[in-house]
Amino acid sequence: MRLIDHLPDSADADALYEAFGTWAGDQGIELYAAQDEALIEMVSGSNVILATPTGSGKSLVAAGAQFAALAEGRRSIYTAPIKALVSEKFFALCEMFGADNVGMLTGDASVNPDAPILTATAEVLANRALREGAASDLGLVVMDEFHFYAEPDRGWAWQVPLIEMPRAQFLLMSATLGDTTRFERDLRRRTGRATSTVSSAERPVPLNFEYVVTPMHETLEELLETHQAPAYVVHFTQAAALEARAGAEQHPRLHA
DSSP states (O other): OOGGGGOOSOOOHHHHHHHHHHHHHHTTOOOOHHHHHHHHHHHTTOEEEEEOOTTSOHHHHHHHHHHHHHHTTOEEEEEESSHHHHHHHHHHHHHHHOGGGEEEEETTEEESTTOSEEEEEHHHHHHHHHHHGGGOOEEEEEESSGGGGGOTTTTHHHHHHHHHOTTSEEEEEOSSOOOOHHHHHHHHHHHOSOEEEEEOOOOSSOOOOOOOOSOHHHHHHHHHHTTOOSOOOOOSSHHHHHHHHHHHTTSHHHHO
8 A cells, every 4th residue: 555545533642643653554664763762853844853874764764754744735845856756755755645646846856846746956945945934835844865954065955945934844864974063953943842862883784885987887697696686886977978878789698
């Protein structure tokens, strides 16, 4: 069943937490301690700064927060730094909540913009926050990769919503945050909500590093042979990505 099919009749915090936990269990998911703590705080109405390692399931907490917001009749928005992540989250949320309930807003695309659940690039949300301020109808704001707050050129897009949207509940997520005391203090002051940091140094999914000098296609073939796929390949330019794709087409196994 989809997550939306588990919406409880009551928007009570306990009912929301139990309903989401039931759905997760049906998916074969057992919540980690940090996920559990963060979800309890979110359904209770608090702001949460989720500072846990990559692979620790921050996206699941975000889904739980948007599930709770939907049950309470609040619009929610998930933001990320790049359009590819926003698009990926859009399709994932469509599977959970149904396409009619999910929309996407980027600099060059708008899909179902009046949906109760939105995904958007950070700059889109920031501009909306500047236009609408406290009058915004967004009741929950999920900001992924929150460490971009400190980025000299783009950090403003993560800063503006915190300043201009005092009525929203915030979920700020990053694997690379330091001391969050000032964010907790500032969010309490601006929103009037309890605010907590949920952190963990435990990495549920092991992360291995290896430096290799073999050609890309050979490296990918080895990953396939050793059952380490699917693989996510990052290129720094579009030209490099196109070149790699052309090379992969010469290797049937990779092209498939």
